[in-house]
Amino acid sequence: MKRKITLKQIARELEVSISTVSKALSGSKEISEDTTQKIQAFAKLYNYRPNNIALSLKNRKTKTIGILIPEIVHHFFSTVIFGIERVANKRGYNVIVGLSNESFTKEIINMEMLANGSIDGFILSISKETLLKQDYHHFHATINQGMPIVMFDRVVSEVDCDKVIVDDFNGAVKAVNMLINKGCENIALLTTMDYVSVGRLRTQGYLEALERNNIEPNSDLILKINDSLNSADHLEFLENEINKFFELNPNIDGVFAVNELYAITAMKVAKKIGLKIPEDIQVIGFTDGVLSKHATPTLTTVSQHGQRIGEQAANLLIDRLESEDVEPDSFIVNSNPKSDFIKLVIETEIIERESTK
Amino acid sequence: MKRKITLKQIARELEVSISTVSKALSGSKEISEDTTQKIQAFAKLYNYRPNNIALSLKNRKTKTIGILIPEIVHHFFSTVIFGIERVANKRGYNVIVGLSNESFTKEIINMEMLANGSIDGFILSISKETLLKQDYHHFHATINQGMPIVMFDRVVSEVDCDKVIVDDFNGAVKAVNMLINKGCENIALLTTMDYVSVGRLRTQGYLEALERNNIEPNSDLILKINDSLNSADHLEFLENEINKFFELNPNIDGVFAVNELYAITAMKVAKKIGLKIPEDIQVIGFTDGVLSKHATPTLTTVSQHGQRIGEQAANLLIDRLESEDVEPDSFIVNSNPKSDFIKLVIETEIIERESTK
DNA sequence: TATCAACACGAAAACGTTTTCGTTAAGAAT
DNA sequence: ATTCTTAACGAAAACGTTTTCGTGTTGATA
Incomplete structure (x- = not known):
C-alpha cells in the first residue's frame, strides 16, 4: 500500500x-x-x-482532449470515439468523454466541468436540444477563453471553429442516383424533422438527385417522422407510420432512409406486407452500422466512415493545440481571423449489399 | 481570447x-x-x-475515474460506459476512457498513463490477450500503489478487488431451461474457445440445464468457434461453420448461442436452409443488443443489463474512494484484508421475442 | 491607561514538477 | 598570490488552490 x-x-x-x-x-x-x-x-x-497532475499544472496543458457527444450507445458515435482515441493515443493524448444525452443543460454542465483546466480542447457533436434552441453561447464562451473546439457531424455555421462533417448532401445524391439507375421510379424518402442539419442535407440531396434525373418530386413519397420520442415504444410507432405510408403509396419501388433504423424498419414492414426485397422494392439507408450488415437481406448503405471522422477531428485539434505553442512568437496577429478555420468534408461511400439489385 | x-x-x-x-x-x-x-x-x-488541476494537485484526488475496456464499438461496453457515466456524473466525477483493443501491451500502457495521478481509480474489463497470458502483474501493481480497481464482466480470481459480474452461469441455465420447456429436444450450443471466463460459464450453464432435465449432453451438438480473427471475413467463416454444423446435425430444434452475433447468424443460416423460426428451430442468444431487437424474427435473448453493471461498478468504486478518506482515522488496520472486497452478481433476465414459441 | 478579545485580513506552506539563477569549491591562468 | 573558469549542485520561483497560523487594529474592560 x-x-x-x-x-x-x-x-x-x-x-x-x-x-x-x-x-x-x-x-x-x-x-x-x-x-x-x-x-x-x-x-x-x-x-x-x-505525477501528471503536477506536470499539467506546471505546463498549463493537460495532454487530454474532451469528447462531448449526445449519446454513446450508438454505433456511429462509438466509431468516432474509436477514431479519436486512436490518434489521440498515438500522439500522446488521453480522452475524457462526456455525454449530453441530447440535453442542452447537460451539454453546458459538462463543458463547464471540463473547461476548468481538465482538458486542452474539445471535440464535440451538438445535442438536438441545443440545435432546437439555437443557443450557442457556451461554445462561444469556451472558444473565447482560448480553448479550441472541433465539431463533427452535427455542426453549426454560427460557431467559428474547425469542423469535420460528412458529405450528407452528396451521399444522399449518390444513394438516390443509384436507386434510379437500378430502375426505381417511385422513390420514397424516410426522414426526420429537419432541425438537425444532417437530416436536412440528406433530404436536399434526395431532391437534388430527383431533379438531376428530371423526376418530379412527389410530396406524398416523403415521410417525416417525429423522432423526439426515443423510448421503447418508438419502434412500434415507427412501424405503424411506415406501414400506413406504404399502404397509402403502393407504387413505391425504392426507399431512401436517412438512418439505419428507418431503413431496417422499412424492410421489415415491406416483407410483412409481402414485398420482395430487392425485386419489388429496393432500400438504401444512411449510416453503416451493425444492423445493416446483419439484416436479412443485408442492407445497402451510405457509409459515413465514423472512424475516419474521429481521426481527422483529433488530428485537427491536436495540430491546433501544438501550433498554439508557437503562436505567441509569431508576428502575424490575427491574420485571417475567421477563414483560418478548417472544414473537412469526409466523402461517403456506398456499400452495396442485398437490398439493392 | x-x-x-x-x-x-x-x-x-x-x-x-x-x-x-x-x-x-x-x-x-x-x-x-x-x-x-x-x-x-x-x-x-x-x-x-x-482550476480543476490545481485542486487535484492540492487535494491529491482528481474526481475522475478511468475506464479501461477492450473495445468501444460494441453495444455491451457502450451501455456499461453509459451506466458508469450516469452515476459518476451524478456523484461529481468525470470519466476518462482508454481502450486496450484486446491487447495486453496497450492495456499496460494505458494503465500506466492514467495511474500517474490522472485518475482516482479504475473500472475495467480484462483484455483477451491478458486472459490468455494470465499475466496480471499490472493490476497488482496499481492496486499496491493504493489505487482501487473495480473489474466487470471479464474478471479473474487472481486479483483481489471489487467485481461486478453477470450471472453467466444461471443466465445460461435459464435460457436452456426455457428451450427445454418449450419443447426442444436437441439443443445445440454455439460457443467460443473458453479462455474467456464468461464463455466457459455459459457453457457450464448449458450443461447444467441439460443435466437437471436428465438430458444426456451430446458433444456433437456443441460448436466451438474460433473467434480470434475479428476481421471482416470472420462473418463468412462463421456462416460456413454454422452451416456445416446444421447439416451435420439435422435434428437440432433449439439453439443457445453465447453471444448475439452467433445467434443472429444461426437464424440467418437456418432460414437459408429452409427452417422456420420458431416452428422448426428456436433460438436464444446471450447479450441483448441492437441486433436482437431488429432481427427478423426478433431474437429472444438473455439480457445482461450493461447499464446496471456500469452503475453498480461506479458506485462500488466511488464508495471505496470516499471511504478511504476516513480510513487513516480508523483503528481497524487491515481487518479482513481479503474478504473485504465485494463481488456483485447482476442477475440476467430473459427477454422473450419471436425466435421462441 | 494597560490588557484583552474580537474582527478582518495577510503570509506562507503545501500539493509535485521544471527551470532559472545563484553558490561553492577546485583547478587553471595570470 | 590573486583572479577566472568550470563543474556540480542547491535555492527558489512558478503553476492555482486551500488552509493554518499569525498580525494589526479596534473597541471594550479592568
Whole structure:
C-alpha cells in the first residue's frame, strides 16, 4: 500500500536536492555521472513516474482532449470515439468523454466541468436540444477563453471553429442516383424533422438527385417522422407510420432512409406486407452500422466512415493545440481571423449489399 | 481570447490578498460582508471558476475515474460506459476512457498513463490477450500503489478487488431451461474457445440445464468457434461453420448461442436452409443488443443489463474512494484484508421475442 | 491607561514538477 | 598570490488552490 514515490522522497533518501533529482532523471549534463547513475537506479527501483497532475499544472496543458457527444450507445458515435482515441493515443493524448444525452443543460454542465483546466480542447457533436434552441453561447464562451473546439457531424455555421462533417448532401445524391439507375421510379424518402442539419442535407440531396434525373418530386413519397420520442415504444410507432405510408403509396419501388433504423424498419414492414426485397422494392439507408450488415437481406448503405471522422477531428485539434505553442512568437496577429478555420468534408461511400439489385 | 481568470488576478485587481479572495468566495465568515460582496460580484462578473488541476494537485484526488475496456464499438461496453457515466456524473466525477483493443501491451500502457495521478481509480474489463497470458502483474501493481480497481464482466480470481459480474452461469441455465420447456429436444450450443471466463460459464450453464432435465449432453451438438480473427471475413467463416454444423446435425430444434452475433447468424443460416423460426428451430442468444431487437424474427435473448453493471461498478468504486478518506482515522488496520472486497452478481433476465414459441 | 478579545485580513506552506539563477569549491591562468 | 573558469549542485520561483497560523487594529474592560 505504498504511495507513489515523488522527487522529494528520492531527494531526501539520497541526500541531494530535488532539483538534482529532476535534472538527473532528465539526463541533464549539469549533474555528474556518478550521482546521475545513482539517482536513476534508485528511481527505476522504486518505479518512479512523474505525477501528471503536477506536470499539467506546471505546463498549463493537460495532454487530454474532451469528447462531448449526445449519446454513446450508438454505433456511429462509438466509431468516432474509436477514431479519436486512436490518434489521440498515438500522439500522446488521453480522452475524457462526456455525454449530453441530447440535453442542452447537460451539454453546458459538462463543458463547464471540463473547461476548468481538465482538458486542452474539445471535440464535440451538438445535442438536438441545443440545435432546437439555437443557443450557442457556451461554445462561444469556451472558444473565447482560448480553448479550441472541433465539431463533427452535427455542426453549426454560427460557431467559428474547425469542423469535420460528412458529405450528407452528396451521399444522399449518390444513394438516390443509384436507386434510379437500378430502375426505381417511385422513390420514397424516410426522414426526420429537419432541425438537425444532417437530416436536412440528406433530404436536399434526395431532391437534388430527383431533379438531376428530371423526376418530379412527389410530396406524398416523403415521410417525416417525429423522432423526439426515443423510448421503447418508438419502434412500434415507427412501424405503424411506415406501414400506413406504404399502404397509402403502393407504387413505391425504392426507399431512401436517412438512418439505419428507418431503413431496417422499412424492410421489415415491406416483407410483412409481402414485398420482395430487392425485386419489388429496393432500400438504401444512411449510416453503416451493425444492423445493416446483419439484416436479412443485408442492407445497402451510405457509409459515413465514423472512424475516419474521429481521426481527422483529433488530428485537427491536436495540430491546433501544438501550433498554439508557437503562436505567441509569431508576428502575424490575427491574420485571417475567421477563414483560418478548417472544414473537412469526409466523402461517403456506398456499400452495396442485398437490398439493392 | 482572454485566459481564464485566477485568484491571483482577482486579488491584484481588488487590492486584497489571495487568501482573502479564496475565503470570500467560499463564504468564510472570517471576511467582512463588504469585501465578500465585492469579491463575489467581481468573480461572478469575470465568471471565475477554480482550476480543476490545481485542486487535484492540492487535494491529491482528481474526481475522475478511468475506464479501461477492450473495445468501444460494441453495444455491451457502450451501455456499461453509459451506466458508469450516469452515476459518476451524478456523484461529481468525470470519466476518462482508454481502450486496450484486446491487447495486453496497450492495456499496460494505458494503465500506466492514467495511474500517474490522472485518475482516482479504475473500472475495467480484462483484455483477451491478458486472459490468455494470465499475466496480471499490472493490476497488482496499481492496486499496491493504493489505487482501487473495480473489474466487470471479464474478471479473474487472481486479483483481489471489487467485481461486478453477470450471472453467466444461471443466465445460461435459464435460457436452456426455457428451450427445454418449450419443447426442444436437441439443443445445440454455439460457443467460443473458453479462455474467456464468461464463455466457459455459459457453457457450464448449458450443461447444467441439460443435466437437471436428465438430458444426456451430446458433444456433437456443441460448436466451438474460433473467434480470434475479428476481421471482416470472420462473418463468412462463421456462416460456413454454422452451416456445416446444421447439416451435420439435422435434428437440432433449439439453439443457445453465447453471444448475439452467433445467434443472429444461426437464424440467418437456418432460414437459408429452409427452417422456420420458431416452428422448426428456436433460438436464444446471450447479450441483448441492437441486433436482437431488429432481427427478423426478433431474437429472444438473455439480457445482461450493461447499464446496471456500469452503475453498480461506479458506485462500488466511488464508495471505496470516499471511504478511504476516513480510513487513516480508523483503528481497524487491515481487518479482513481479503474478504473485504465485494463481488456483485447482476442477475440476467430473459427477454422473450419471436425466435421462441 | 494597560490588557484583552474580537474582527478582518495577510503570509506562507503545501500539493509535485521544471527551470532559472545563484553558490561553492577546485583547478587553471595570470 | 590573486583572479577566472568550470563543474556540480542547491535555492527558489512558478503553476492555482486551500488552509493554518499569525498580525494589526479596534473597541471594550479592568
